[in-house]
Amino acid sequence: MSVRLLLVGGGRMGEALLGGMLAAGRPPEELAVAEVYAPTRARLAEQYPGVRIVEAPIAAEGVVLATKPDGIADAAEACVAAGAQRLLSVAAGVTTDAIGTAVPVVRAMPNTPALVGAGVTAIAAGSSATEADLDWAEDVLKAVGVVVRVKESQLDAVTGVSGSGPAYVFLVAEALSDAGVLAGLPRELANTLAFQTLLGSSQLLVQSGDGPAELRAAVTSPGGTTAAGTRELERGGVRSAFLEAVMAATERSKELGRA
Ligand SMILES: NC(=O)C1=CN([C@@H]2O[C@H](COP(=O)(O)OP(=O)(O)OC[C@H]3O[C@@H](n4cnc5c(N)ncnc54)[C@H](OP(=O)(O)O)[C@@H]3O)[C@@H](O)[C@H]2O)C=CC1
Numbered sequence: 466m467s468v469r470l471l472l473v474g475g476g477r478m479g480e481a482l483l484g485g486m487l488a489a490g491r492p493p494e495e496l497a498v499a500e501v502y503a504p505t506r507a508r509l510a511e512q513y514p515g516v517r518i519v520e521a522p523i524a525a526e527g528v529v530l531a532t533k534p535d536g537i538a539d540a541a542e543a544c545v546a547a548g549a550q551r552l553l554s555v556a557a558g559v560t561t562d563a564i565g566t567a568v569p570v571v572r573a574m575p576n577t578p579a580l581v582g583a584g585v586t587a588i589a590a591g592s593s594a595t596e597a598d599l600d601w602a603e604d605v606l607k608a609v610g611v612v613v614r615v616k617e618s619q620l621d622a623v624t625g626v627s628g629s630g631p632a633y634v635f636l637v638a639e640a641l642s643d644a645g646v647l648a649g650l651p652r653e654l655a656n657t658l659a660f661q662t663l664l665g666s667s668q669l670l671v672q673s674g675d676g677p678a679e680l681r682a683a684v685t686s687p688g689g690t691t692a693a694g695t696r697e698l699e700r701g702g703v704r705s706a707f708l709e710a711v712m713a714a715t716e717r718s719k720e721l722g723r724a
Pocket residue numbers: 473474475476477478479499500501502505520531532533534536540555556557574575576577628629
């Protein structure tokens with residue numbers, strides 16, 4: 466009997482999508498995970514009761530491919546041979562043409578906040594995918610966050626900004642907390658202050674309708690503490706470091722597609 470949705474690859478991204486979909490109320494019996502690594506299968510089976518955990522692809526109405534980029538084409542072929550009707554690849558860099566199966570392929574770039582329903586995913590249709598295939602992909606992914614539709618040519622840049630983006634934000638969180646400790650605060654308190662500041666600032670950014678420059682200006686009192694701190698960030702080249710980071714990640718995504 467075919468499952469509604471098979472996730473191939475129960476690694477970090479596969480599990481973020483699985484956990485996010487279950488938390489959003491998707492029934493576990495609609496889902497299956499194919500994962501080659503036995504200890505990961507055992508852990509997933511224990512952590513997600515009701516979800517079918519298998520070693521190799523089984524028949525499915527739809528498949529999310531979340532293996533490493535260099536294994537995506539083979540995994541896609543195995544899924545089609547097992548009876549998959551449509552595919553959704555989340556692999557960085559790998560084009561839908563390179564996947565090139567007999568069934569429609571949608572390419573997506575999600576991010577790990579999907580695990581808590583706060584992801585953002587960009588999707589693009591491969592040449593044989595229709596509007597209905599994009600609707601299906603959007604339906605699957607909107608359970609775990611915001612979904613936007615883009616041209617496939619934009620997906621490498623999307624990867625640089627939001628696919629890899631959570632890692633940059635976690636780095637900022639670590640650095641802000643470390644700085645609090647340097648300034649004399651206990652670690653637990655520094656973590657609470659740093660993490661809640663990131664959360665609150667993101668919520669304000671999304672909910673207020675004001676842009677980041679306006680919101681930053683509202684924190685920056687004339688001759689005050691924020692202006693003094695911001696001068697040091699600018700002196701350290703933080704803005705340029707973000708530009709270079711996103712460009713490097715975008716380029717690496719393109720390289721992964723050529724490998
Ligand atoms: N992590 C992230 O934030 C994001 C990742 N992605 C994409 O998601 C994909 C997975 O990345 P990530 O989760 O980080 O990597 P992981 O290495 O954590 O996960 C990949 C998993 O797939 C397993 N696997 C490999 N081949 C197969 C196969 N043929 N059938 C079933 N399972 C298989 C791997 O097992 P083993 O280790 O034994 O090989 C591993 O458990 C990549 O293509 C990446 O580009 C996209 C957006 C964000």
